[in-house]
Amino acid sequence: MSDDPQLAHCTARIGTVLRGKWRIDSLIGVGGMAAVYEATHRIGRRCAIKILHPEIAVSKELRARFEQEALAVNQLGHPAAVNVVDIDTSEDGSPFLVMELLDGESLGKRAHRSGGIEERELLRVASTVLEVLDVAHGLGIVHRDIKPDNLFLTSSGGVKVLDFGIARMRQGGSNVRTRIGAMLGTLPYMSPEQIAGGEIDGRADIFAVGATMFRILAKRRVHEGSTESELLIKMATQPAPALRTVAPSVSPEVCAIVDRALAFDLSRRYPTARAMREDIERVLGASAAPHAPTPASFRADVSSAISVDGPTMAAPAPGQAMQAPMVVSVPPQSVATSPQAGSNSPFLMIAVIGSFVVAVLLAAVLFVVRSRGSAEDTRESADDETSQEDEASGSSRTMATSSGTSTPSSTAGPAPTSPTAAPLPARRPAPNGKYRLLMKDGKYPFCVTSKLKYAYPVRTNAEGVKVCSGTPDGPIPIDGLKAYHPSELQWE
Structure with a gap:
């Protein structure tokens, strides 16, 4: 018997019959919100049934979001979206969806099992996903x-997009209310605007497609962090690294597509799923107008190992994988047969020397920038020590707190406070120097601890005061807190 009560409860359903017609045959997997089973209808039709956990089913909002999956897929009507054929409630009151039973595995599991995803295969998968998203x-x-675990590769070679349960719908989903500032999704694949809890559109999905391709091709996440808070801050404030810098074996054309999909600035990201798909089809050989830069030549080699994120719902978490090699033909020009080979040698030497000089200059610039950053860190540490000494000597004032229940607000905050500004206001937060405001686009979506170990959302309490919500010290008024700017972030 399993030591996990939830798993034991889910396993106990095997052999039972739902609503007198669906016999539960086996457990496919268990996720945070639901369990997925293989079942057989009394007339012999096999299917997959997703049953919401009882403790989740008590929430009206989560029940509505679960049922919304059927509504979204029904509106979509695309063959590459998993088909939902029925929706009902079990005898114990748990909502369930009846879906087509798929034979195959998730993209993430394939990357783990088969030693990687060949570049052109990944492009074909992405093209189908973008067609559904369009x-x-x-x-x-x-x-x-x-994300990789919500993209399913069927044994017949097809692709299915799973889990529309948290989709945002313009029509038909009015019974689902997403609180301002609430984050729905899987953090390593969420766009900066989605993390900040602001308004999103289809470009958030485009970012997630780019993050999925980045993960498979680079064998790492877009950003890495030792804690969830550190990862959250990086995803919300730092642009994705250029794919070419972390996966030099990936073809430059594919790197250009992924980089544009992951653009931090919305205006630089692909405007539509169709535009991104056209670039992918162009690389695969279709004739479509390019939307991303087109490098002259490209290649792809074997890359290092990768681990892919586990699922939100049901599929088992995949492990590490290797990318299979891909060779793209580029017309060679032999030195022996080229009539200009001899005359180009001096120019080649000049180019090599010039590249070396540029590299030295860049290294010097980087050294100067880091030196200045170290000096800023030293001054910041001195400020913190002075603040702590002030508190020890009794100079800090009592923190103003509110007993009202905090409610969500927009990410907008007060004007940034300069680290070298005049003395702090009379109402000084305590403990002094422990919390900072993380700045993004002139706003403060998060409060962070001085070592950036933890992040807390900025909310407005019942009295209209902006506070760091959820801190161990209670609601901390953000008035007077120093600001962190993304360019100054230093990680332990």
């Missing part, structure tokens, strides 16, 4: 949780 976005549906 239709969804046209209907006002944003998926919000595209």
Whole structure:
């Protein structure tokens, strides 16, 4: 018997019959919100049934979001979206969806099992996903949780997009209310605007497709962090690294596509799923107008190991994988047969020397920038020590607190406070120097601890005061807190 009560409860359903017609045959997997089973209808039809956990089913909002999956897929009507054929409630009151039973595995599991995803195969998968998203976005549906484990590769060679349960819908989903500032999705694949809890559109899904491709090709996440808070801050404030810098074996054309999909600035990201798909089809050989820069030549080699994120719902978490090699033909020009080979040698030597000089200059610039950053860190540490001494000597004033229940607000905050500004206001937060405001686009979406170990959302309490919500010290008024700017972030 399993030591996990939830798993034991889910396993106990095997052999039972739902609503007198669906016999539960086996447990496929268990996720945070639901369990997925293989079942057989009394007329012999096999299917997959997703049953919401009882403790989740007590929430009206989560029940509505679960049922919304059927509504979203029904509106979509795309063959590459998993088909939902029925929705009902079990005898114990748990909602369930009846879906087509898929034969195959998730993209993440494939990357683990087969030693990687060949570059062109990944492009074909992404093209199908973007086709589904193009239709969804046209209907006002944003998926919000595209990731390797929600992309299913069927044994017949098809692709299915799973889990529209947290999709944002323009129509038909009015019974689902997402609180301002709430984050729905899987953190390593969420766009900066999605993390900040602001308004999102289809470009959030485009970012997630880019993050999924980045993960498979680079064998790492877009950003890495030792804690969830550190990862959250990086995803919300730092642009993705250029794919070419972490995966030099990936073809430059594919790197250009992924880099544009992951653009931090919305205006530089692909405007639509269709535009990104056209670039992918162009690389695969279709004739479509390019939307991303086109390098002259490219290649792809074997890369290092990768671990892919586990699922939100049901699929088992995949482990590490290797990318299979891909060779792209580029017309060679032999030195022996080229009539200009001899005359180009001096120019080649000049180019090599010039590249070396540029590298030296860049290293010097980097050294100067780091030196200045170290000096800023030293001054910041001195400020913190002075603040702590002030508190020890009794100079800090009592923190103003509110007993009202905090409610969500927009990410907008007060004007940034300069580290070298005049003395702090009379109402000084305590403990002094422990919390800072993380600045993004002139706003403060998060409060962070001085070592950036923990992040807390900025909310407005019942009295209209902006506070760091959820801190161990209670609601901390953000007035007077120093600001962190993304360019000054230093990690332990």
